[in-house]
Amino acid sequence: MADSTSAHEVKSTVDTISTQVLKRINPLVVGDRNILQDNYIPPRLLHRDDQIRALVNILAPAYEGRMPSHILVYGKTGTGKTAVVTQVLNDIKAKAPGDAGVEFLSLNCGGADTEYAVLKGLTNMLLGPNEKKIGEKLGTSTVLDEFKNVLQRRSKLLLIVLDEIDMLVKGNKSGDILYSLSNLNAELTKSRVVLIGVSNDLKITQYLDARVNSRLNEQSVVFPPYNQPQLRDILRDRAQQVLAPNALADGTLERCAATAAIEHGDARRAIALMRLSVQAAEREGSKQITEDHVKKAAVELERNAIEQCIRTLPPQEKILLWALISAYDRGRKQAMSTGAVYEAYKTVSTKIGLSPLTQKSITDYISDLDNLGLIQSTMHYGGYAMGRTRLNTPAIPADTTLQILEESETLLQGLRRKDSAGQSRFY
Ligand SMILES: Nc1ncnc2c1ncn2[C@@H]1O[C@H](COP(=O)(O)OP(=O)(O)O)[C@@H](O)[C@H]1O
Ligand SMILES: [Mg+2]
Incomplete structure (x- = not known):
């Protein structure tokens, strides 16, 4: 009780x-x-009427089960490309007659950036729940054949969205997959494929093979920044x-x-x-x-x-960035020559017990940090006698960055101390 x-x-x-x-x-x-x-994709997409209209115009035949042109959609990140394309395709899905055999696939190439991964992803999405899925061990051409077989059995018209398509062609990627996909209609007899490439990179066409470009870029829709x-x-x-x-x-x-x-x-x-x-x-x-x-x-x-x-940088590059920022911060906050950066890096790596990399490797790392936007590295031409010098400055807030670097690389911990006046002191 x-x-x-x-x-x-x-x-x-x-x-x-x-x-x-x-x-x-x-x-x-x-x-x-x-x-x-x-x-989250909201029900209403504001200020994109022109882009929605352009896409619907190009894709209009698909609403009746007929084949539209391939499309390339491009614009910087966050301009509403994924949201708009998704909604337009949902609209076609809802309005195309059931017996027209229109199907849709959407693949984000950021997560599937090889020829094999794209083909495997597309095929597996197209296969039914009771069909055996593609694993890892097949050759690329086998998967391509499997993809064509499923397609022939299945749909009359397949709309494929390749989101973040730039991931398939940038760097050392061949973009062969885009050639194979854009060539499918020449080989298929019972079905048709339409590609909707969506790129965050405005220069995408420069990376595309001329043949792929002329097919994929038949129609394009540009998304300007808001x-x-x-x-x-x-x-x-x-x-x-x-x-x-x-x-x-x-x-x-x-x-x-x-x-x-x-x-x-x-x-x-x-x-x-x-x-x-x-x-x-x-x-x-x-x-x-x-x-x-x-x-x-x-x-x-x-x-x-x-x-x-920063998290994805190799340890030596983290050490280099730490050395550059701390030397810059400690000094008169003036741009540092590559030689001065190398000296700072050598001091830090010796201090933490690592043998320093060569100046050549460090120069490569400097351009990497520059490409990532973590530092700004510009060439200066100092007249006849002086020749060229590369000058480097941090492009991000010093304090935050040093802290992040120390959190992610244990070797860098404890190198900074506060003096009695509360100022950071380095090694
Ligand atoms: N016109 C818009 N109206 C409402 N929300 C939008 C609009 N454009 C983009 N968004 C929202 O902004 C975010 C980024 O849009 P997204 O379509 O993913 O951009 P992108 O694919 O171009 O990088 C999403 O949450 C999306 O819902
Ligand atoms: Mg997107």
């Missing part, structure tokens, strides 16, 4: 406390939190679906839109900024999301981007 009373008391205590707590909290988020994720008012509309639309009516302080949306517009009109970034601002406000138990939260979110977003980029 006494036991059940105390259990009841405990329950009612939690209940009372939670009721009190929840009453005080004014939730900022009232809708589905997933709406703040950047892979400007600030357009980003604000997109954000407002999303905010209305998930945030409490007064959650946003005046100016917050504008600040998010302005910050994202300065970068490159990327809606994904604008949405990430809004999500992180909401989280910052929630952490502080704030009643509203303010411009100050957006500023904090922007710092966090930048930190995340730097972190992601």
Whole structure:
């Protein structure tokens, strides 16, 4: 009897406390939190009417089960390509007559960037749940044959979206897969394939083989970056679906839109900024999301981007970057010649007990860091006697970056100490 009373008391205590707590909290988020994720596709896509119209015009025959041209869609990241293409295809799916035999496949080439991976991915998606899937051990031509067989048995018209198609042709990739796919219609008798290539790289056509280019680029749709008012509309639309009516302080949306517009009109970034601002406000138990939260979110977003980029660097390159930034920070914050960077790197690697790489390897790493946007490396021509010098400067905030480097490379820990005045001192 006494036991059940105390259990009841405990329950009612939690209940009372939670009721009190929840009453005080004014939730900022009232809708589905997933709406703040950047892979969420909203029902309405703003400021993309021209692109939707262009795609529907090109794909119009598919609505009746007939074959449209291949298409190349391109624009920078976050310009709504994936969202728009997905919605247009869903629309065709809904409206094409059931007996027309139109089928759809969508593959992200970022996750499948080899000829084999693309063919395997497409074939397996096309196979039914009870059919044996393709594994790893077959040759590429076998999988291509299998893909053609399934196609012949199956569909009359297959629309294939190859998202992030630039992943198949950049670097040392041959792009042969695109040739094979764009050539399929010459070999198929019972079915037709339409390719919808979606590229984040505006220079995609320069990477394409001339034959592939003339086929794939029969029609193209360009997605320009969003400007600030357009980003604000997109954000407002999303905010209305998930945030409490007064959650946003005046100016917050504008600040998010302005910050994202300065970068490159990327809606994904604008949405990430809004999500992180909401989280910052929630952490502080704030009643509203303010411009100050957006500023904090922007710092966090930048930190995340730097972190992601740094995590994949080889250890020696991390050490080089650490040496460069700390020497720059410690010195007069002037651009450093490659020779000076090499000296700083040698000092640090000796200090942590590694034998330094050659200056040639370090020079290669410097251009790698430059390509990644972590440093800025420019050639200076110092007149007849001086010749050329490469000058290097960090392109990212020093303190954050040193911290990230130390977190991800144990050898770099403990090299910096604070002196009595609280200033960083190095090795
Ligand atoms: N016009 C738009 N209206 C509403 N949301 C959009 C719009 N364009 C992009 N988004 C959103 O921005 C994010 C990035 O869009 P996405 O289509 O993935 O860009 P891309 O494929 O060009 O990199 C997604 O969350 C998407 O829903
Ligand atoms: Mg995309």
